Amino acid sequence: MLVERWISARIQLRVGPRHTGPYGTLQTVADIVKLLMKEDVRPVQADAMAFRLGPMLTAVPAVMSFAVIPFGAPLIMRDLNVGVLYFLAVPGVTAVGLLLAGWASYDNYSFLGGLRSSAQFISYEIPRTLVVVGVAMLAGSLRMSDVLEAQRSVPFVLLLPLGFVVYIVTTLAEINRTPFDIPEAESELVAGYHTEYSGFRWALFFLAEYGALFAASGFAAVLFLGGGNGPLLPPFVWFLIKTLAIVFLNMWVRWTLPRFRSDQLMRLAWKVFLPLSLVNLVLAGLVLQAVN
Amino acid sequence: MGGGQAVLFVVMGVAAAVSALYAVLTRQLLRSIMALGAFLTAVAVEFYVLSADFVSLVQIFVYVGGVVVLMLFALMLSASGERHPMAGADRAGLGAVLAYLVGGVLAVTALRADLPEPGAFPEQTVSYLGRALLAEQLFAFELMGVILLAALVTALVVVRKERQ
Amino acid sequence: MGDALLLLPKGAMGLLVLLGLLMGSMRGGRARRTTVLVGIAVLALGFGAGILLLGRSASFFHAALVVDRFSLFADLVLLALGVVISLAALDGPGAGRDGDDFVLLFALSLFGASVLDSAGSLIVIFLAVELTIIPSFALVAFRGEDRRSYEGALKYFILSVLASAVLYYGLSLIYGATGSVAVPLATEPETSALLLVGIGFTLVGFGFKLAAFPFHQWLPDAFEVSHPEVAAFLAVAPKLAAVVALVRILDGLGGQSGAWTFALALVAFGTMFWGNLAAFLQQGLRRMLAYSAIAHAGYALVGVAAGSARGLDGAVLYFAAYASAAVGAFLVVAFLEREGAGDSIAGLGGLGRRRPALAAALTVFLISLIGVPLFAGFWGKFSVFLGAIEGASFGWPWWGCSTVPCPSATTAT
Amino acid sequence: MTPVLVLSAVLFATGMFGVLTRRNAITLLVSVEIMMNAGNLNLVAFSRLYQPELMTGQVFAIMGIGIAASEAAVGLALILTIYRRYGSTDVDRVRLLRE
Numbered sequence: 001m002l003v004e005r006w007i008s009a010r011i012q013l014r015v016g017p018r019h020t021g022p023y024g025t026l027q028t029v030a031d032i033v034k035l036l037m038k039e040d041v042r043p044v045q046a047d048a049m050a051f052r053l054g055p056m057l058t059a060v061p062a063v064m065s066f067a068v069i070p071f072g073a074p075l076i077m078r079d080l081n082v083g084v085l086y087f088l089a090v091p092g093v094t095a096v097g098l099l100l101a102g103w104a105s106y107d108n109y110s111f112l113g114g115l116r117s118s119a120q121f122i123s124y125e126i127p128r129t130l131v132v133v134g135v136a137m138l139a140g141s142l143r144m145s146d147v148l149e150a151q152r153s154v155p156f157v158l159l160l161p162l163g164f165v166v167y168i169v170t171t172l173a174e175i176n177r178t179p180f181d182i183p184e185a186e187s188e189l190v191a192g193y194h195t196e197y198s199g200f201r202w203a204l205f206f207l208a209e210y211g212a213l214f215a216a217s218g219f220a221a222v223l224f225l226g227g228g229n230g231p232l233l234p235p236f237v238w239f240l241i242k243t244l245a246i247v248f249l250n251m252w253v254r255w256t257l258p259r260f261r262s263d264q265l266m267r268l269a270w271k272v273f274l275p276l277s278l279v280n281l282v283l284a285g286l287v288l289q290a291v292n
Numbered sequence: 293m294g295g296g297q298a299v300l301f302v303v304m305g306v307a308a309a310v311s312a313l314y315a316v317l318t319r320q321l322l323r324s325i326m327a328l329g330a331f332l333t334a335v336a337v338e339f340y341v342l343s344a345d346f347v348s349l350v351q352i353f354v355y356v357g358g359v360v361v362l363m364l365f366a367l368m369l370s371a372s373g374e375r376h377p378m379a380g381a382d383r384a385g386l387g388a389v390l391a392y393l394v395g396g397v398l399a400v401t402a403l404r405a406d407l408p409e410p411g412a413f414p415e416q417t418v419s420y421l422g423r424a425l426l427a428e429q430l431f432a433f434e435l436m437g438v439i440l441l442a443a444l445v446t447a448l449v450v451v452r453k454e455r456q
Numbered sequence: 457m458g459d460a461l462l463l464l465p466k467g468a469m470g471l472l473v474l475l476g477l478l479m480g481s482m483r484g485g486r487a488r489r490t491t492v493l494v495g496i497a498v499l500a501l502g503f504g505a506g507i508l509l510l511g512r513s514a515s516f517f518h519a520a521l522v523v524d525r526f527s528l529f530a531d532l533v534l535l536a537l538g539v540v541i542s543l544a545a546l547d548g549p550g551a552g553r554d555g556d557d558f559v560l561l562f563a564l565s566l567f568g569a570s571v572l573d574s575a576g577s578l579i580v581i582f583l584a585v586e587l588t589i590i591p592s593f594a595l596v597a598f599r600g601e602d603r604r605s606y607e608g609a610l611k612y613f614i615l616s617v618l619a620s621a622v623l624y625y626g627l628s629l630i631y632g633a634t635g636s637v638a639v640p641l642a643t644e645p646e647t648s649a650l651l652l653v654g655i656g657f658t659l660v661g662f663g664f665k666l667a668a669f670p671f672h673q674w675l676p677d678a679f680e681v682s683h684p685e686v687a688a689f690l691a692v693a694p695k696l697a698a699v700v701a702l703v704r705i706l707d708g709l710g711g712q713s714g715a716w717t718f719a720l721a722l723v724a725f726g727t728m729f730w731g732n733l734a735a736f737l738q739q740g741l742r743r744m745l746a747y748s749a750i751a752h753a754g755y756a757l758v759g760v761a762a763g764s765a766r767g768l769d770g771a772v773l774y775f776a777a778y779a780s781a782a783v784g785a786f787l788v789v790a791f792l793e794r795e796g797a798g799d800s801i802a803g804l805g806g807l808g809r810r811r812p813a814l815a816a817a818l819t820v821f822l823i824s825l826i827g828v829p830l831f832a833g834f835w836g837k838f839s840v841f842l843g844a845i846e847g848a849s850f851g852w853p854w855w856g857c858s859t860v861p862c863p864s865a866t867t868a869t
Numbered sequence: 870m871t872p873v874l875v876l877s878a879v880l881f882a883t884g885m886f887g888v889l890t891r892r893n894a895i896t897l898l899v900s901v902e903i904m905m906n907a908g909n910l911n912l913v914a915f916s917r918l919y920q921p922e923l924m925t926g927q928v929f930a931i932m933g934i935g936i937a938a939s940e941a942a943v944g945l946a947l948i949l950t951i952y953r954r955y956g957s958t959d960v961d962r963v964r965l966l967r968e
Contacts, residue, residue, distance in 0.1 A: 092357025316887035387889025395882025402874030443939030
């Protein structure tokens with residue numbers, strides 16, 4: 001979060017975030033304190049259960065998805081032999097949370113935001129999954145450590161550059177980042193599905209968004225950049241460098257590009273990224289053929 | 293199944309049964325769908341305990357991330373007027389009796405069934421599943437593709453017809 | 457390699473699916489019409505190939521697909537049905553703006569039925585049943601302009617998915633009891649309770665799909681609201697395929713299925729009786745034909761329940777005979793409807809004067825449906841009951857015979 | 870083995886209870902999904918008993934999940950359409966046809 005505020009400040013020439021504490025390092029703390037101090041407001045008519053479940057169902061999968069990411073050779077919580085699928089399946093539950101949150105808030109902005117973000121989430125899930133299938137084909141396994149092992153000599157980004165690009169863009173869309181952040185388009189929908197949320201629950205959404213960003217970036221680092229593989233430095237450091245590079249890429253995109261319209265987004269998903277991901281699948285097959 | 297696994301199995305079994313019952317009984321559609329989500333997750337954990345890790349994740353991926361979301365969409369698009377959509381009047385009686393009867397028969401059959409104990413199970417289900425799908429079950433796998441196409445076309449036709 | 461030829465009839469139906477997909481990208485009625493005609497030609501070629509191959513058998517894809525005498529014969533019926541209904545649909549539901557959708561859905565369902573009639577494993581049986589059923593929801597709802605078509609489709613849908621769940625559970629128990637999904641079942645000498653319950657569930661599931669007696673309610677509603685072409689198709693294709701699949705499941709049981717055979721016989725009897733009785737009471741031509749479709753599935757079940765080879769032959773033959781008559785009757789209804797005539801039976805009075813040819817055709821079809829000797833329907837019934845008597849250990853076939861005259865009263869109206 | 874079968878029997882009966890007593894189309898679909906999952910549980914459990922390396926039961930279960938998803942998609946399309954016409958997803962209110 002800190003980094004994001006920094007970068008956004010740098011790019012948009014804002015002052016604040018660089019002056020809270022030395023080099024603005026305390027900005028995050030200030031943000032959190034501010035959030036927790038805020039009153040937890042719940043609209044009177046909102047459905048209590050759905051209102052509470054919404055943020056939880058967005059945050060929990062994001063946190064859970066870290067379980068299968070190899071932070072460095074031995075640093076992985078669970079090296080499931082279906083780890084890659086796990087990473088695709090578990091964050092999928094987020095869509096339920098977004099819908100619930102939008103619905104429960106009992107207000108049209110939130111409702112529209114919830115519907116939009118879920119629709120977007122599901123549409124972009126398809127090309128993203130297909131791209132990951134390509135990687136799994138090359139690795140010949142769904143186990144994270146096997147995927148890493150397969151990239152010992154050549155990281156997959158060199159074999160599947162198209163897949164890498166599609167993955168990055170669809171990930172951006174899935175976690176609702178600009179230029180794909182229609183669901184929370186500040187100018188038209190106030191803040192989208194979390195308009196009515198405040199304080200602690202809002203912080204959960206915040207956490208979910210950044211958790212998903214880091215998880216997805218870490219996943220990309222493993223799938224395409226070889227994760228902890230690298231000379232000299234320990235694996236953990238390599239992994240962190242690669243992940244942060246992708247995170248930085250994301251933030252850079254966020255603060256420089258304008259936003260798409262909702263229908264443009266859908267068209268993009270189905271007419272551009274889906275075919276591209278299929279092409280990537282064919283390419284993966286060809287690469288596999290060439291290697292063997 | 294080891295001791296811990298057995299405990300997990302029982303806990304998740306109870307969770308599945310309770311959430312299924314709640315999904316069926318509650319009069320609020322939204323809660324019914326959410327209970328279905330909880331039920332499906334519990335069943336997915338049961339799959340994992342029964343050494344079907346791939347099926348377990350497919351369950352989460354397709355059911356929770358797909359079917360439940362679809363149901364929520366349908367609910368929200370159809371009930372935008374009323375914020376707490378309720379299921380209408382029910383008729384119990386004969387149906388309930390029939391359901392209990394069937395459940396009883398099944399349970400008795402299960403208790404009396406004379407089945408062999410499960411032997412060793414392969415660690416890596418994925419590679420075996422892949423092999424099965426491309427050999428013994430190849431035809432079923434391909435047929436599944438055709439069915440998905442059929443479902444897609446059917447749903448589209450149903451919705452599009454209405455718009456005209 | 458020579459064996460692969462046996463897949464030609466199914467291949468023809470698969471090709472129709474591809475043509476249906478292709479149609480979606482075509483503009484203009486003429487190109488689409490030509491595509492349908494090409495499809496019909498392909499089906500006819502498949503039919504020819506099927507006739508030449510009759511009597512041979514082989515299995516494919518690790519025995520997931522088994523082509524034998526029954527399935528080849530069923531394929532022939534399906535191909536003929538496909539040709540007739542495609543021709544009829546050319547000026548009917550297939551002609552409109554979304555005629556391509558109609559052809560595609562129809563082709564998918566037809567293909568599903570053709571897979572079902574030679575399914576060699578429980579998995580394929582389940583999948584093929586679904587492939588046959590899923591497109592038919594949209595087919596039933598295809599008359600969008602009629603408010604009730606969606607209602608009929610919803611009712612059909614709900615009972616169908618319920619049946620699928622029951623069937624799925626039953627198949628899972630069968631797999632658990634026998635340890636294999638191969639069909640015919642490889643059973644151990646002694647029958648386990650698990651297997652019996654599994655077969656019971658499977659029968660109930662199929663009962664729904666066949667619209668057999670206690671599970672028949674969806675059919676008249678679905679048939680009344682859909683295009684008559686769709687009704688004609690649904691009255692024959694899925695049921696024929698399901699009967700063949702059912703025969704194949706029960707085949708491996710040998711003498712162990714005594715209890716279920718008896719239950720099946722009861723169901724068959726109830727279906728015939730109820731279907732005929734209800735048909736007799738209907739005012740609408742279509743509902744009458746729908747109930748008669750129910751009754752006729754009952755006759756076919758008699759053949760299945762008989763268990764003897766002749767009874768099975770009879771069941772399949774019966775469907776072929778029934779198909780020709782029922783499709784004809786439904787198409788006459790379609791024709792009458794396009795002319796603007798109403799659906800009521802009373803409205804048929806004077807048809808003989810207005811459209812003598814049409815009236816004569818309708819009479820022939822209905823008479824054949826009743827089973828008056830020398831018409832096709834009669835030979836079907838004859839062979840079914842012959843088989844039943846052969847395999848009979850109970851007195852029940854005679855009850856069945858006693859219901860035969862019932863529908864004759866219907867047409868006397 | 871037996872506990873799994875008992876659990877699946879309970880779930881199947883619960884789903885059936887729902888189908889037989891509830892009248893809302895979406896609730897009916899929910900109940901049917903519960904029944905399908907009872908079958909899935911059976912298949913996955915049986916898969917451990919016979920030739921586990923063939924994974925037959927698990928393959929069957931995956932196919933079942935796919936089927937359930939297709940059915941749900943088609944059914945929800947129908948339900949949505951009906952809702953737009955009748956303003957209700959209650960099966961009983963949607964009734965013009967004779968019984």
